[in-house]
Amino acid sequence: MSSLTPVSSLGEFGLIERLTRNFPEQNPDVLRRIGDDAAVVRTSEGEVQVFSTDLLLEGVHFDLAYVPLRHLGYKAVSVNVSDIAAMNARAYGITVSIAVSSRFSIEALDELYKGIRQACKNYGVELLGGDTSSSRQGMVISVTAFGKAAESDIIYRSGAREKDLICVTGDVGAAYAGLLVLDREKAVYLKNANVQPDLDTYDYVMARQLKPEARVDMAVRFAEMGIRPTAMMDVSDGIASELHHLCRQSGTGATIYAAKLPIDPQTVSVAEEFSISPVTFALNGGEDYELIFTIPLSDFEKIQTQTDITVIGHMTADPKLIQIVMDSGEVLDIQAQGFRHF
Amino acid sequence: MSSLTPVSSLGEFGLIERLTRNFPEQNPDVLRRIGDDAAVVRTSEGEVQVFSTDLLLEGVHFDLAYVPLRHLGYKAVSVNVSDIAAMNARAYGITVSIAVSSRFSIEALDELYKGIRQACKNYGVELLGGDTSSSRQGMVISVTAFGKAAESDIIYRSGAREKDLICVTGDVGAAYAGLLVLDREKAVYLKNANVQPDLDTYDYVMARQLKPEARVDMAVRFAEMGIRPTAMMDVSDGIASELHHLCRQSGTGATIYAAKLPIDPQTVSVAEEFSISPVTFALNGGEDYELIFTIPLSDFEKIQTQTDITVIGHMTADPKLIQIVMDSGEVLDIQAQGFRHF
Numbered sequence: 008m009s010s011l012t013p014v015s016s017l018g019e020f021g022l023i024e025r026l027t028r029n030f031p032e033q034n035p036d037v038l039r040r041i042g043d044d045a046a047v048v049r050t051s052e053g054e055v056q057v058f059s060t061d062l063l064l065e066g067v068h069f070d071l072a073y074v075p076l077r078h079l080g081y082k083a084v085s086v087n088v089s090d091i092a093a094m095n096a097r098a099y100g101i102t103v104s105i106a107v108s109s110r111f112s113i114e115a116l117d118e119l120y121k122g123i124r125q126a127c128k129n130y131g132v133e134l135l136g137g138d139t140s141s142s143r144q145g146m147v148i149s150v151t152a153f154g155k156a157a158e159s160d161i162i163y164r165s166g167a168r169e170k171d172l173i174c175v176t177g178d179v180g181a182a183y184a185g186l187l188v189l190d191r192e193k194a195v196y197l198k199n200a201n202v203q204p205d206l207d208t209y210d211y212v213m214a215r216q217l218k219p220e221a222r223v224d225m226a227v228r229f230a231e232m233g234i235r236p237t238a239m240m241d242v243s244d245g246i247a248s249e250l251h252h253l254c255r256q257s258g259t260g261a262t263i264y265a266a267k268l269p270i271d272p273q274t275v276s277v278a279e280e281f282s283i284s285p286v287t288f289a290l291n292g293g294e295d296y297e298l299i300f301t302i303p304l305s306d307f308e309k310i311q312t313q314t315d316i317t318v319i320g321h322m323t324a325d326p327k328l329i330q331i332v333m334d335s336g337e338v339l340d341i342q343a344q345g346f347r348h349f
Numbered sequence: 350m351s352s353l354t355p356v357s358s359l360g361e362f363g364l365i366e367r368l369t370r371n372f373p374e375q376n377p378d379v380l381r382r383i384g385d386d387a388a389v390v391r392t393s394e395g396e397v398q399v400f401s402t403d404l405l406l407e408g409v410h411f412d413l414a415y416v417p418l419r420h421l422g423y424k425a426v427s428v429n430v431s432d433i434a435a436m437n438a439r440a441y442g443i444t445v446s447i448a449v450s451s452r453f454s455i456e457a458l459d460e461l462y463k464g465i466r467q468a469c470k471n472y473g474v475e476l477l478g479g480d481t482s483s484s485r486q487g488m489v490i491s492v493t494a495f496g497k498a499a500e501s502d503i504i505y506r507s508g509a510r511e512k513d514l515i516c517v518t519g520d521v522g523a524a525y526a527g528l529l530v531l532d533r534e535k536a537v538y539l540k541n542a543n544v545q546p547d548l549d550t551y552d553y554v555m556a557r558q559l560k561p562e563a564r565v566d567m568a569v570r571f572a573e574m575g576i577r578p579t580a581m582m583d584v585s586d587g588i589a590s591e592l593h594h595l596c597r598q599s600g601t602g603a604t605i606y607a608a609k610l611p612i613d614p615q616t617v618s619v620a621e622e623f624s625i626s627p628v629t630f631a632l633n634g635g636e637d638y639e640l641i642f643t644i645p646l647s648d649f650e651k652i653q654t655q656t657d658i659t660v661i662g663h664m665t666a667d668p669k670l671i672q673i674v675m676d677s678g679e680v681l682d683i684q685a686q687g688f689r690h691f
Contacts, residue, residue: 011454014483022481025455026462030469030476034441037475046477048442050497051393058477062446062491064484099376100390102493104404112353113367120368127372133379134372135388135400139364141356142406149404149491151444155392 042256043164044093044240045154055161057154059090065145072197073189076115078217079148080122086243087152088130089221089296093241094163096156097226100135101127104149106142130223160226162300167238167257171301171322173250176222177315178269179242180285183292184277185209185216211273219296232309236300245293246319250329251343253301253322260328263320263341290331290341385506385598386435386582387496397503399496401432407487414539415531418457420559421490422464428585429494430472431563431638435583436505438498439568442477443469446491448484472565502568504642509580509599513643513664515592518564519657520611521584522627525634526619527551527558553615561638574651578642587635588661592671593685595643595664602670605662605683632673632683 014022027041038055039047045059061083065071069079084101091098103123107116116139127134135153188209222241229236238253246268250261268289278285301322302310310316320331329341356364369383380397381389387401403425407413411421426443433440445465449458458481469476477495530551564583571577580595588610592603610631620627643664644652652658662673671683 011456013451014449014453014455014458014481015451017455022455022458023479026458026481027476027479030466032475033473034475037442037477040476041478046442046444048477048495050398051396054393056392056398056495058442058444058493058495060444060446060479060491060493062448062480062482062489064448064482064489066485067448067483100379100388102388102400102402104402104491106404106406106409106489107356109355109357111356113356113359113364114353116356116364116368124372131375133374133376134369134382135379135390136383137365137402138404139356139368140404140406141409143408144486147404147406147448147489149402149446151400151402151493153390153398153400 038158039163044090045096047094047161049158053158055096055156055158057091057094057096057156057161058151059087060149060151061087063148065147071146073193074217076118077122080119081126081218083148083150084123084126084130084132085219085221085296087150088126088132088223089241089243091152091154092221092223092225093239093298094154094156095160095226095229095236095239096154098130098132098152098154098223100133100153102135102151103137104139106140106147108142108144108146111146130221162236162239163256164238164240164253165256167253167259167301167322169259169322169324170304171237172304172307172318173261173263173299173301173320173322174310175242175246175269175297175299175317175319176225177295177297178271178274179246179295179297180288180292181212181215181271181274182219182294183288184274185212185214186294187281188213188277189216209273209277211271212277216294219294221296222298225298232313234302234306234309236302239298239300242295242297242299243293245289245291246299247290247341248293248343249299250341253299254326254329257322258326260323260325260330261320262323262330262332265331265333267317267319269317380500381505386432387438389436389503391500395500397438397498397500399433399436399438399498399503400493401429402491402493403429405490407489412535413488415535416559418460419464422461423468423560425490425492426465426468426472426474427561427563427638429492430468430474430565431583431585433494433496434563434565434567435581435640436496436498437502437568437571437578437581438496440472440474440494440496440565442475442495444477444493445479446481448482448489450484450486450488453488472563504578504581505598506580506582506595507598509595509601509643509664511601511664511666512646513579514646514649514660515603515605515641515643515662515664516652517584517588517611517639517641517659517661518567519637519639520613520616521588521637521639522630522634523554523557523613523616524561524636525630526616527554527556528636529623530555530619531558551615551619553613554619558636561636563638564640567640574655576644576648576651578644581640581642584637584639584641585635587631587633588641589632589683590635590685591641592683595641596668596671599664600668602665602667603662604665604672604674606674608676609659609661611659
């Protein structure tokens, strides 16, 4: 028997590239397959459907020791709706399938579905289908989101050009700060459920981790501002990983500035508590579900007055150079992340 | 703390009904949500998209001790494409997400994806996306299938009327016969991989279990025959369960005839070996992925010459009576099945 190769040797992106090569591609209406936030299929002249899917496993993607089921349901929807928003499309429906072991009661599943329902209401999406089955261990959640858009409105990861400005909505790094706080408090919760840690100090970062909001507002706002981003994706793995995706698919490099990264004061406090640089949170934290996008330099004035859009840098010519300028003036290469699930 | 209710107390269908009630339904373009083989969404005047999703867990839905990974990949696609075919729509794409523990090698996943790729080629569907992640135990596969059709071509479960003929494509019960054979041989395989059981005798039933084919041919054939079924679904849980679905959604009862059930001779042999009635295989076996559909009595002549379509009975007026007439003339109530995964 020849020796076998462990899955971990390829990393998540290498593995999916290997597994999905040599698949037939003959349908000209399939405009984008694997490799963007979502798949894009033309359904009629000028109209497209946009699909995104996610598979979440207890113990790998979520830990029920500190994630309330209602929040988990909400987040499972947010994550997928965010992928649709990242294509500049509007999500209208989801399917949800779950598998649970016998340790879960119906009341627990009711909580999960309350969160899913709340997210459906907030985002204006409908539950289209799905099923339930048993699992031998733990909970598995599979969500697929369905969206639509005019074909001309779709924004891929691949459209950025040299000198385009790199922008981020909201702030980044807070979700990871929230995760660290929850991780620290987990032991306390487990030992004694009556000891309630003082979480008021951490309300913002915890909400960002537990109940992230997809930026479904941005498609409308881009239209209002008269802006069409040249490339876009959502910040699920951290700015570092997303920059690598944008640059690889657009054939560009990038330079961003540490001082420009939009980081909430509470995130900075948590970073200090843990003696980690807040910049590391922003670059490698992930799960912020903000949008990172590029616009032509000429559109700078249009976004200048938008308080929750921050220009963090610009695209450059050399695809080998993806860099960050630190406050000290030092220039560092940004390493790709995003293999955490292997 | 109040007492909690075990999930198993509701059954799969009761549970999904409870969890999905009170969800917002405001989009008039969503023509069918939960409760049919697939969701149906209008995308433009007269055109619909059709979506189906499935979550498969090792140890619950498949057993890698006797299912080759390549067949598993093929079957995972077939099952979902079958749901699209059951709406009389044409599948054009799938997404596949998998989670695997470290016991799986890349070579093993290559085999899985070879089966997925083969199915994509056979069915003319494209792999649109998906992802891979790790699991703490076993393999999880999530497949979503995407199809389209003219709105007027879609066939729901709810359109059957009294006196409509109940028809089945191909034969039923063989997949369950194959499962029993595989189950019996599993111990042999596990004890000594060099002992190859004589499986030639069981080639057909094993192929039906391991590598089922979705009836993607039927939509075209219905058009050629000039037939429009009044209701349709695929046979995934067995004729008994499917009849209950069709009757409940159509508001009818049904009478079928044991002597009419299309059962392959090899299925009959296996049934005899196991001292089980072949009728039980057909009613409660499932996983045949044939289509069960109803047609107006007046269309009987159009299907009479079709060798692989069998009329097994007819719809009746009283929704409380779903019955089978045995060879002896005895009339039995058909019990619903389909809760096997809890």
